[in-house]
Structure formats: structure tokens, C-alpha cells
Amino acid sequence: MSTTLLFEQLLNGLQYGVTLFLMAAGLTLVFGVMGLINLAHGSLYMIGAFACAAVAAATGSFWLGLVASIVAAGFAGVLIEMLVIRRLYDRDHLDQVLATFALILILSEGCRMVFGSFPLYLDTPDFLSGPVTLFGGFQYSAYRLAIILVGGLVALGLYLLITKTRLGIRIRAGEADREMIAALGVNIATLYTIVFAIGAALAGFAGAMMGAIQSVQVGMGEPVLILAFVVIVIGGIGSIKGALIGSILVGVVDTLGRVTLPGFFNLFMDTAAANSVGAALSSMSIYVLMAIILIFKPEGLVSNNA
Amino acid sequence: MKTLKTIMASAVAMSLALGGSAMAEGAKIGMITTLSGGGAGLGVDVRDGFMLAIEQAGRDDVEVVIEDDARKPDLAVQIADKMIQSEKVDILTGIIWSNLAMAVIPSAVAQGKIYVSPNAGPSALAGKGCNANYFNVAWQNDNLHEAMGAYANVAEYTNTFILAPNYPAGQDALNGFKREYRGQLAGEVFTKLGATDYAAEIAQIRDSGADSVFFFLPGGMGIAFMKQYAASGVDLPVMGPAFSFDQGILGAVGDAALGVRNSSQWSKDIDNETNNAFVASFQEKYERLPSLYASQGFDAANLILSALDKADVKDTEAFSAALKEADFKSTRGDFKFGNNNHPIQDIYVREVVKEGDVLTNKILGLALTDHQDAYAEDCPLQ
Numbered sequence: 001m002s003t004t005l006l007f008e009q010l011l012n013g014l015q016y017g018v019t020l021f022l023m024a025a026g027l028t029l030v031f032g033v034m035g036l037i038n039l040a041h042g043s044l045y046m047i048g049a050f051a052c053a054a055v056a057a058a059t060g061s062f063w064l065g066l067v068a069s070i071v072a073a074g075f076a077g078v079l080i081e082m083l084v085i086r087r088l089y090d091r092d093h094l095d096q097v098l099a100t101f102a103l104i105l106i107l108s109e110g111c112r113m114v115f116g117s118f119p120l121y122l123d124t125p126d127f128l129s130g131p132v133t134l135f136g137g138f139q140y141s142a143y144r145l146a147i148i149l150v151g152g153l154v155a156l157g158l159y160l161l162i163t164k165t166r167l168g169i170r171i172r173a174g175e176a177d178r179e180m181i182a183a184l185g186v187n188i189a190t191l192y193t194i195v196f197a198i199g200a201a202l203a204g205f206a207g208a209m210m211g212a213i214q215s216v217q218v219g220m221g222e223p224v225l226i227l228a229f230v231v232i233v234i235g236g237i238g239s240i241k242g243a244l245i246g247s248i249l250v251g252v253v254d255t256l257g258r259v260t261l262p263g264f265f266n267l268f269m270d271t272a273a274a275n276s277v278g279a280a281l282s283s284m285s286i287y288v289l290m291a292i293i294l295i296f297k298p299e300g301l302v303s304n305n306a
Numbered sequence: 307m308k309t310l311k312t313i314m315a316s317a318v319a320m321s322l323a324l325g326g327s328a329m330a331e332g333a334k335i336g337m338i339t340t341l342s343g344g345g346a347g348l349g350v351d352v353r354d355g356f357m358l359a360i361e362q363a364g365r366d367d368v369e370v371v372i373e374d375d376a377r378k379p380d381l382a383v384q385i386a387d388k389m390i391q392s393e394k395v396d397i398l399t400g401i402i403w404s405n406l407a408m409a410v411i412p413s414a415v416a417q418g419k420i421y422v423s424p425n426a427g428p429s430a431l432a433g434k435g436c437n438a439n440y441f442n443v444a445w446q447n448d449n450l451h452e453a454m455g456a457y458a459n460v461a462e463y464t465n466t467f468i469l470a471p472n473y474p475a476g477q478d479a480l481n482g483f484k485r486e487y488r489g490q491l492a493g494e495v496f497t498k499l500g501a502t503d504y505a506a507e508i509a510q511i512r513d514s515g516a517d518s519v520f521f522f523l524p525g526g527m528g529i530a531f532m533k534q535y536a537a538s539g540v541d542l543p544v545m546g547p548a549f550s551f552d553q554g555i556l557g558a559v560g561d562a563a564l565g566v567r568n569s570s571q572w573s574k575d576i577d578n579e580t581n582n583a584f585v586a587s588f589q590e591k592y593e594r595l596p597s598l599y600a601s602q603g604f605d606a607a608n609l610i611l612s613a614l615d616k617a618d619v620k621d622t623e624a625f626s627a628a629l630k631e632a633d634f635k636s637t638r639g640d641f642k643f644g645n646n647n648h649p650i651q652d653i654y655v656r657e658v659v660k661e662g663d664v665l666t667n668k669i670l671g672l673a674l675t676d677h678q679d680a681y682a683e684d685c686p687l688q
Contacts, residue, residue: 005513012505109342117346119529119558124537131539139512139539144505213537214502215529215558219343223500258506262495271494279472279496 004138009259010252015144017251018151022206023228024235024243025158026199032238033174033195034089037096040080040103041203041228042221048073048204049211049220050111053122062125066208073204074197081196086189104222112218119217122208147209154202155244162240171195175238227254230286234293236300245301250286257285332367333619335610336395338385338410340402341374345525347554348402348599349374352424354592355603356399362587363611371395377402379409386410390417396619397422399606402599404428404447404475415439418622420629424606425599427648428474429481433681436646439622441629443609444602445571446648446679447475448482450547453569453653453673454520455486457545460673461567464489467516467542469507469531471523472496479522479547485680492516497523502530508538518542524549529558536562543567548667551658553597556665563658563665571653572601572638573669580635595666601637608634640676646685650678 027041051072056065084103088096123129124143131139162168170191173181182188207221214220231250235242262278269277293301337356340349353372360368371393375382382401389395397420401407407426414421415437427446431437458466468483468491470476476496484491492514495507511519519542523531528550535544548570556563574585574595584604588596596604612634617624632643644650653674656667 002513005509008509008512009506012509015505016503112342112346117341117350118554119347119526121558121560123533123560129537131537141505141534141537141539143537210502213530213534215526215533217526217558218346220502220526223502255506258497259510275494275496276472276477279498283472283498 005259008138008140009255011140011144011148013252013255014248015148015151015251016255017248018148018155019206019210020224020227020231020247020251021151021244022154022202022209023224024231024247025154025240026202027225027228028232028235028238028240028243029171029195030199031232033171033178034085034192036085036088037093037100038085038199039097039100039225040107041199042223042225043104043107044073044077044200044203045207045210045221045224046111046218047076047107048207049122049216050115050120051204052208052211053120053216054115056122057120062123062212065122066205069204069208070201073207074201076204077197077200078193080200081193085196086192089192108218115218117218119215122211122216124212141213143213150209154205158240167194227286230290232300234290234300236297236302239300239302242300242302249289253289254282254286257282261285332365332369333397333610333614334393334395335368335370335397335399336386336389336393337370337372337400338375338382338389338398338406339372339400340377341372343376345377345402348425348525348597349400351554351597351599352400352402352603352606355588355596355600355605356424356607357603358584358588358591358600359604359607359611363607365611365614368611368614372400375401375406377406379406382406382410383413386414390414390419396420397610399424399610401426404478405473407431408474411440412437420619420622420626422606422610422629424602426475427679429478429679429681430474432646432648432679433684434686436648436681436685436687438647438687439626441609441626441643441647443606443649445651446681447478448485448681449649449653449677449679450549450569450571451479451482451520451522452486452677452680453655454545454547454567455483457567457569457655457673458483458518458520459486459488461518461543461545463518463543465492465515465517466490467492467495467511467514467519469495469497469511469519469521469523471499471501471527473499475524476522483520497527501527504531504534505538507531508535508540511542512538512540516542519544521546521550525555529555532559532562532566545569548572548598548656551656551667552599553595553666554599556658556667560665561660564660566658567670568656568658568667569653569673570598570656570667571649571651572598573654573656573667575667575669576637576639576654578637578639581637581639584637595664605634605636605638605641608636644678644682645687646679646682647687648679648682650676653677 048069052065052069055068128143132142231246235246261282265274265278373385399422402425404426423442427442432446470479545567551568613628616628655670655673659668
């Protein structure tokens with residue numbers, strides 16, 4: 001494998017990781033602050049993508065679509081929190097899983113009733129649609145570079161929000177001891193709604209950005225959701241920093257696994273067999289990674305209780 | 307009054323009975339197809355094409371029960387059991403995906419039911435595993451890929467990179483392509499079924515020194531791949547089976563698909579009476595262009611109807627013999643079954659073009675004539 005190919009694959013892994021981070025950040029915040037397992041997070045990703053595609057088709061502007069995705073997913077988040085999730089905080093995790101799984105089915109079928117069964121068209125804005133030439137004459141998709149950049153900015157923004165603002169202090173306090181901050185006069189119900197809406201908006205934003213290079217269709221959020229859960233388990237549940245490290249680790253391991261494993265098995269197997277064994281093992285690679293990390297760090301890489 | 311009605315009804319029945327060979331026994335058909343989730347577009351098209359044919363036949367003695375398998379093999383098996391045991395259907399049809407087909411079909415035909423596949427044609431059911439009660443009215447999985455392999459020779463590609471998802475139809479696809487293709491392979495990759503990110507594979511294509519790319523990625527996977535491929539700056543010619551460029555997908559891929567060559571047993575511009583009428587009536591009823599899946603659903607229904615005119619569905623042996631005659635007007639023109647109950651048919655090469663604002667396919671020429679699948683000789687049926 002040449003150095004440029006390796007470098008390109010590392011960039012791909014980074015880009016993939018950054019997208020996972022946008023999903024995982026919301027998921028880990030919601031779990032950390034409210035102790036809630038939200039399976040419907042993937043549906044918010046889908047809502048973001050559909051909102052972006054619908055608005056972009058109506059107005060011709062991808063950017064308006066992007067704004068719409070954040071607004072729509074955030075608004076859906078507020079509604080879901082107030083109507084459904086609020087009743088689940090005191091229940092055990094099984095009830096939460098059941099209720100949010102029901103939400104997946106309702107939102108998916110709802111989306112299908114509104115937008116139909118066929119994938120929607122959503123394309124990247126013109127000036128990002130081609131490749132850019134990086135050093136050494138090597139070409140890379142401009143849009144993917146933009147995703148890495150935007151993801152980095154969002155991570156920085158979240159870091160500042162959590163560490164430097166009053167809202168951030170309350171969120172951290174809510175994670176540490178929710179009875180105490182309620183006793184100190186913080187409106188815990190509003191805080192929960194805000195946190196849930198932030199998580200939802202991030203998921204919707206990720207959905208819109210990925211929708212432009214993937215396909216906008218019903219059920220697009222669930223595969224990403226599973227990976228996002230892997231990420232927060234690896235990173236340490238409730239930790240934004242852990243989510244960032246975990247998502248980049250997962251992104252890079254998954255990408256490199258897909259590229260290198262078939263070649264590795266080809267060293268001692270015939271090509272056809274090596275391809276299927278390699279493909280099968282590479283789809284397991286992140287779960288193997290998760291298992292190894294949990295053996296040495298049962299609470300994840302960045303533990304809140306440390 | 308009541309007596310009068312009875313007399314008239316029996317008179318009508320008499321005239322029908324005397325009028326012709328029509329058995330007019332009626333039948334109950336169970337359709338298991340994908341109507342929700344990721345691959346729903348394909349199932350919706352098959353269903354709509356199928357129901358259009360039933361409606362046009364105007365037979366109210368044919369009842370169709372439709373259920374959604376959500377692309378889940380376990381669910382498909384449950385539905386099949388329910389349809390066979392409690393709803394007592396005579397014929398099953400509708401499955402889109404080969405992994406679901408493998409879960410349902412062998413046990414359904416073993417219970418003496420007829421299965422008419424409007425799509426999935428896994429190789430395991432075409433060779434040694436063929437069955438007198440199993441008919442595929444679309445193709446054996448390898449067929450369209452074989453046609454593209456033959457086309458790659460004509461286009462003088464000598465170093466093709468090939469790509470498919472890791473499931474039965476994906477393996478059939480790459481085997482089919484390699485069966486006809488004479489050049490070298492720049493690379494061969496299996497991706498995860500349902501994967502949406504192809505950056506790693508596109509980087510491998512760029513690095514491989516290939517002169518062309520062949521891929522089989524049905525549904526949303528193909529949309530994602532084509533968009534990412536177009537943005538990557540790799541400008542090698544792309545080819546694939548019609549599944550990656552059918553009518554339901556083209557709109558979502560956009561201009562990135564323009565000029566791509568793909569193989570299909572059907573196209574909306576095949577010029578025969580049946581097809582012209584089918585395209586026009588489909589468009590009128592559903593307000594969209596039909597895809598190849600819709601044509602397959604339409605043909606499946608017409609095949610079943612043709613056999614119902616000849617034999618009683620309860621007499622499985624006579625009915626499957628009537629099916630095998632394939633005495634119906636296919637949207638594809640010439641159509642007949644080989645010994646293994648899979649089609650022998652022409653396969654075309656098409657190009658993606660723009661008609662006004664709508665992306666669609668136009669026939670370039672024939673890729674393979676009267677093509678039969680490679681597994682037929684292993685099938686003991688005559």
C-alpha cells in the first residue's frame with residue numbers, strides 16, 4: 001500500500017469519526033445528564049436529512065437546508081422530550097428502550113408517509129462538489145474535508161459550551177448530582193429539554209451533512225446509531241471528550257480494517273476467499289476493538305468517576 | 307326478484323362454462339415484499355406492477371394478500387408460515403432480496419406451494435437446488451452481471467475494478483461478471499451489506515490503476531456510492547447492472563449518473579405493444595415512470611394469470627406445467643423458461659440519459675441474446 005493511499009484512508013477514517021462524533025456527542029450527553037438510553041437518536045439523524053433534502057429541493061439552497069435540519073431536529077427533540085421522554089426518567093432502562101424503540105418505528109413510518117418510499121435527492125453545494133488537490137498532487141473530496149473541518153469546530157464549540165458557560169456548569173452539575181442542583185433552584189426540567197434539544201440538533205446536522213453524500217432514505221439513522229453506541233461505550237458514557245476520542249478511534253479502525261484485512265488474508269488464501277473473510281472480519285473490527293478496550297478499561301477510555 | 311337474479315347468474319355461469327376452456331377457478335396469492343425501511347422502493351414497485359396487471363385482467367376471483375417483510379429474513383419466514391398455514395394461499399410471490407428468498411422459498415415449495423419470484427434469483431435455487439414449483443420470472447442473479455462482463459469486453463476494458471456487497475446476490479454478481487469478462491481484475495472488493503460510506507473503497511479504486519469500475523450496489527448503497535464517486539475526482543468509466551441505475555434511484559443520484567452504462571432485461575423503450583401499454587398505464591395510474599422491478603411485478607402477475615386460464619391452481623402439477631409454458635405477453639417481448647424454470651431472454655445495455663428534466667435509461671444495444679444462466683445444466687428438471 002502506497003503512502004498516499006494510507007494517508008487518504010487516514011483522512012477517510014478521520015472524516016468518518018468526526019461524523020460519528022456528532023451523533024455520539026448528543027447520545028452521551030443525554031445518557032450522562034439524564035441517565036436515559038435514547039434509541040430514537042438515529043431517527044433524529046433521519047429527520048435532519050429529510051428536512052435538509054426537502055428544504056434544499058424547495059429553495060435550491062443547500063445552506064438553507066442545513067439550517068432547516070438543525071431547526072427541525074432540534075424542534076422534534078423538544079417535542080419528543082416533552083411528550084414522551086419526560087415520563088421515562090424515573091423508569092428503568094428496559095422501559096426507556098421499549099418506548100424509544102417505538103419512537104423509531106413511529107418516526108420511520110411517519111417519514112415514509114410524508115416523503116414516500118423512494119430515496120430523496122440531496123447533493124453537495126456546487127463549490128464543494130469536486131475534489132481538491134492536496135500536497136503532492138493528491139486529490140481528495142472537498143466536501144469530506146469540509147466535514148472534518150466543521151466537525152472539529154463543533155467539537156471545539158461543545159468543549160467551550162461545557163467548560164466556559166453557565167449552561168455548561170449546570171449540565172456538568174446535572175451529571176454529578178441531579179437532586180442537589182434541583183435543590184439549588186435550577187429548573188431541572190428545562191435543563192433536560194435543552195440538553196435533549198442540543199443532542200437532537202447535532203444528530204440532525206450530522207444527518208443533513210451525510211445525507212448529501214449518502215442516500216436520504218427511511219431507516220438511514222439506525223446503522224449510525226449502533227456505531228454511536230459503540231463509540232460512547234468505548235469513550236466512557238457521559239463524556240464528550242471520550243466520545244471524541246472514541247469516534248475517531250472507531251472511524252480510523254473501521255476504515256483501515258476494510259482496506260487492509262482482505263489484503264492480509266490474501267497473503268495465505270486465494271483472492272475470493274480472502275475477500276469474503278476479510279470483509280466479514282472487517283465488519284467485526286470495531287466490536288473487537290470495543291471488547292479489548294473494555295477488558296482493560298471497563299468504564300471506557302475517559303471515565304467520569306475518575 | 308331473488309329468483310330472477312339466481313336465474314340470470316346461473317345463465318351467465320352457464321355461458322362462461324360453455325364459452326371456452328377457461329377454468330376460472332380463482333386463486334389466492336400471497337405477496338411477501340419489502341414495503342418499509344431501506345429497500346422499500348423496490349418492493350413498492352414490484353407490488354404496484356403486480357397489482358396493475360391483476361387490475362387490468364379484471365378478475366375478481368384472484369385475491370392478493372400483501373405483507374411487508376421489512377427486509378428481515380426472520381419476519382419473511384413468519385409471514386410465509388402464516389400465509390401458508392392460516393390464510394391458505396395457493397401461490398407465493400414478491401420477495402426482493404436473495405437472503406430472504408433463501409429463507410422462505412425452499413420450505414414453501416417443500417410444502418407443495420407454488421413460488422413465482424419477481425426478483426431474487428439466487429444461484430442456489432437455479433442449479434442442483436431447482437424445484438418444479440419454483441419459477442423465476444425476472445432473471446437468475448448472475449444474468450445482468452454476465453451481460454455487463456460481455457459488454458466490458460466489447461468496450462475493450464482490460465483492467466476492471468469490481469465491487470459488491472457481501473451477501474448471496476453480491477457473490478453471484480461478481481461471479482457472473484467474471485464469467486464473461488476476459489480482461490484482468492484491478493481489484494475485487496466485498497463491502498458490508500447496507501454500508502453507506504465508500505470512501506475507503508474509492509481510494510482503493512484510485513490507487514489500483516484500473517481502467518473501469520463495475521459495481522453492484524442495489525438501493526441506497528448505489529446512490530451513496532455514485533455521489534461519493536462523483537465527488538472524489540476519480541473519472542474512470544462506471545458500469546453496473548440496472549439495479550444500481552433503476553428509475554427509483556436515478557432521481558436521488560442526480561446528474562452524477564449521466565452516461566453510465568448498465569445492463570437490463572427490460573427497459574421502458576423496448577418497443578412492443580405490451581410494453582408500450584404497460585409504461586403508459588403505469589405512468590397514468592401511479593404518476594411516475596416504471597422501473598425494471600415494476601416490469602417484473604407486472605410480468606409475474608401476467609404469468610400467473612396465464613396459467614390460471616389453463617389449469618386449476620389446486621392441481622399443483624398441472625398448474626406448474628401451465629406456468630412453465632410461459633404463455634403470456636411479457637413486457638420484454640420474447641420470453642421462455644429454461645429447464646430450471648429460470649428465463650431464457652435477451653439482455654440489453656442501456657445508457658443513463660436526460661429526457662427533459664427526468665433522468666432515465668435508453669437502450670444502446672443487445673449485450674446477450676437468448677441468454678440462459680450457467681446453473682441450468684446442474685438442474686435435474688427437464
